[in-house]
Amino acid sequence: MNLYAVARGKMRAFTNLKNRSLLSIYDPPPAYDSQPCNVIIFGETGVGKSSVVNLIAGDKRAKTSPDAGACTFASNPYHIVLQSNRPFCIWDTVGLNEPEISHDNYLRAVKQAYKLVKELERSGGVHLLLLCMRGRITKSVQQNYRLFAKVLCERKVPLCVVVTNLENELCMDEWWSANKEAFEQYSISADGHACITATPGVGDIFRDRYEESRERMCRLLLDAELKLSNEGWKKDxxxxxxxxxxxxxxxxxxxxxxxxxxxxxxxxxxxxxxxxxxxxxxxxxxxxxxxxxxxxxxxxxxxx
Structure with a gap:
């Protein structure tokens, strides 16, 4: 018998059990005593925003098909309960895929911007932003940060960076140590970060790192929630x-x-x-x- 495989299987089962204790997820939004903690996840197309939502949820709830043709502010809310006193609502947005907004994209954004702002204003405002990106600060990353952190939220909402696609790194956390100064260079202010993989890989080859990443994301949200006020930031x-x-x-x-x-x-x-x-x-x-x-x-x- 391969004792290493047995031990690894037991550890994986323990991790899954622990992660299940960290959260539960609801498809239709349930009734709560308090407003949810509204979290907007944003970033350019293809960086794995929906996969990060599914990672946190422990289930494939968010659609992960390409969204390149969708509108910048198109969004889907996902209601999740972690080990905290109130629920989270994660708003999975399309984001910008180009460094500029075209005439047609601007006009298409009007309806979705109205819908997003109306829902956020009604449900208590924005509590936290998650900037999702791969391992390089591109022009599109900078413009997404500008659009959501500066324009939508006027730099008044805490922001955490989620770096995906790090499954092949020797140590995922070392990416941040090696690159954190670049965020200062581009004036991207981060109140927290998580270096993760959002895929278990073909044949579950990255399953252990995937489960580790799930725990990191849950802890990131829980730690952030401790510092957040009950009321999110919003305007009329x-x-x-x-x-x-x-x-x-x-x-x-x-x-x-x-x-x-x-x-x-x-x-x-x-x-x-x-x-x-x-x-x-x-x-x-x-x-x-x-x-x-x-x-x-x-x-x-x-x-x-």
Whole structure:
């Protein structure tokens, strides 16, 4: 008998049992005595955001198919209970896959931004951000950080970094020791981190590291939850949406700020037809977006 294999199997069973004690997950959101801790996981397409959600859940709940054609702010909430006094709701977002926001992507983002902001405002605001990335800080990583940490949450929400795809590293944690200075170089402020793998590998070759990564993610959330206030950060929904869409114009290419940018009429029609605003309110919001944009570098032409 292979004693090593037996011992490894027992350790794996113990780890699975321990991890099951760390969490439970619900598909339809149950009724809670308190608001959930809202966590937004974001990052460029293909870094494993949905796989990280499934890692935490211990089950394949989040869809992991390619989301390159989906909208930046498209999101799905997953309700999870860890060993804490309140539940978590993890918002799995599509994120940016390009270093710039195009005219069409901006207009597509209006409806999903409205939906996300409305749900977050209703459910208590944002408590924590998770920046999910592979082992390199690309331009898209920087722009995703800018969009979610700076624009959506105005640098007022704690952020933790989750580095995936480290299953082949001799020691996953050593990645952070070797690369943490790069985050300071790119002005990415992290309140915590987890170096993990989000896949058990073909034939479960990375199963042990996968279970270790699950425990790391649960501990990251639990440790963060101890430092969080009961109320997440939020703004009045209309003000939040206006500021978000206005500041997003800063991320349009300069050529789109001068010509071909989203017009007052285009934004107003999106707000009326897809978000349910009255024409009067939509006109006021579109005008406010134009005012915000007028005060950004290269944006003095306003919304036509």
């Amino acid at each position: 929904m209309r003000t939040w949406l206006t500021d978000l869409l206005g500041k997003m114009t800063e991320m349009l290419p300069l050529r789109h700020r001068r010509a071909g940018h989203p017009t007052h009429q285009e934004i107003m029609e999106k707000l009326v037809n897809e978000c349910g605003f009255s024409k009067r309110d939509a006109t006021a919001i579109a005008a406010s977006i134009g005012q915000i944009r007028d005060h950004t570098p290269g944006g003095d032409d306003g919304l036509a």
